[in-house]
Amino acid sequence: xxxxxxxxxxxxxxxxxxxxxxxxxxxxxxxxxxxxxxxxxxxxxxxxxxxxxxxxxxxxxxxxxxxxxxxxxxxxxxxxxxxxxxxxxxxxxxxxxxxxxxxxxxxxxxxxxxxxxxxxxxxxxxxxxxxxxxxxxxxxxxxxxxxxxxxxxxxxxxxxxxxxxxxxxxxxxxxxxxxxxxxxxxxxxxxxxxxxxxxxxxxxxxxxxxxxxxxxxxxxxxxxxxxxxxxxxxxxxxxxxxxxxxxxxxxxxxxxxxxxxxxxxxxxxxxxxxxxxx
Numbered sequence: 646x647x648x649x650x651x652x653x654x655x656x657x658x659x660x661x662x663x664x665x666x667x668x669x670x671x672x673x674x675x676x677x678x679x680x681x682x683x684x685x686x687x688x689x690x691x692x693x694x695x696x697x698x699x700x701x702x703x704x705x706x707x708x709x710x711x712x713x714x715x716x717x718x719x720x721x722x723x724x725x726x727x728x729x730x731x732x733x734x735x736x737x738x739x740x741x742x743x744x745x746x747x748x749x750x751x752x753x754x755x756x757x758x759x760x761x762x763x764x765x766x767x768x769x770x771x772x773x774x775x776x777x778x779x780x781x782x783x784x785x786x787x788x789x790x791x792x793x794x795x796x797x798x799x800x801x802x803x804x805x806x807x808x809x810x811x812x813x814x815x816x817x818x819x820x821x822x823x824x825x826x827x828x829x830x831x832x833x834x835x836x837x838x839x840x841x842x843x844x845x846x847x848x849x850x851x852x853x854x855x856x857x858x859x860x861x862x863x864x865x866x867x868x869x870x871x872x873x874x875x876x877x878x879x880x881x882x883x884x885x886x887x888x889x890x891x892x893x894x895x896x897x898x899x900x901x902x903x904x905x906x907x908x909x910x911x912x913x914x915x916x917x918x919x920x921x922x923x
Contacts (some may be wrong), residue, residue: 653704655765663790691718708738735881757809761869764903775805824920861920874913
C-alpha cells in the first residue's frame with residue numbers, strides 16, 4: 646500500500662482483517678504507524694515497501710504524487726508484481742501513468758474506489774476495475790477484500806478512471822442538490838427535515854441525500870470524503886468533459902459552489918459542508 650490517507654488506511658485495514666500480508670508506506674509516517682500496530686509492516690520509503698510485493702496499490706492524492714512514488718519504487722518490485730492504480734487522477738494523469746508503466750516495464754491495471762471512509766474501513770467499497778481480464782483475475786482476492794463488488798469497466802487502463810469521473814460527478818451533484826433544497830426549505834420557513842421526509846420512499850429518493858442531508862441539517866461535517874478532494878475531482882471531470890465536447894455548465898456551477906464552501910473554511914470537512922454555501 647503506497648499511501649495511507651483516509652482511503653488508503655481504510656483499505657489497508659480491510660486487507661489486514663481478511664488475512665493478507667500488508668506493507669504500508671506514507672509520506673507522513675505518522676499516518677502509517679497505526680497500521681503497524683494492527684500487523685502491517687511500515688516501510689521507510691516506497692522502494693522498501695514494494696520489495697517483496699505481489700500486488701502494489703497506489704492510493705495517493707493526485708497525479709504528481711502517483712508519478713513521484715511510481716518513479717521511486719518501480720525498479721524495486723519483483724518483475725511479476727501487479728501494480729494497481731487506485732488514485733483519482735483523471736484522464737490526462739492516467740495517460741501519464743500508463744506511459745510510465747510502459748517505460749518501466751511494469752504490469753499496470755486500475756481499480757478506482759467508489760465510496761468514502763466508512764466503506765473503505767468496512768471493506769464494502771465498489772471497485773471500478775480496468776485492464777486485461779487475466780491480470781484482473783489474479784488480483785480478485787485483493788479486490789474482494791476491500792470491496793463489496795467489482796465492476797469491470799474495460800480491458801484498457803483508463804476505463805475505470807472514466808467510470809469514476811462519471812460517478813463522482815453524480816455524487817457532487819447529489820450532495821450539492823441536497824444542500825440547495827434544504828436551504829430553500831429553511832429559507833421559506835420550513836423545518837428542512839421535511840424535505841427529506843417528503844422524498845423518502847419516492848421515485849426521487851436517495852440514500853445519499855438522507856446521509857448528507859442529515860449532516861447538513863446538523864451542521865456536523867466529520868470528513869468521510871474531504872470537500873477539497875472532491876473539488877480536485879470536479880476539476881478533473883470538467884477537464885475531461887470539455888475535452889470530449891460535453892457541456893460543462895453544471896460542472897462549472899458545482900465547481901463554484903464547492904469553492905465557496907472551501908473558502909469559508911470547510912475544505913477539510915466532509916463534502917456535506919457544501920450545504921453552507923447556500
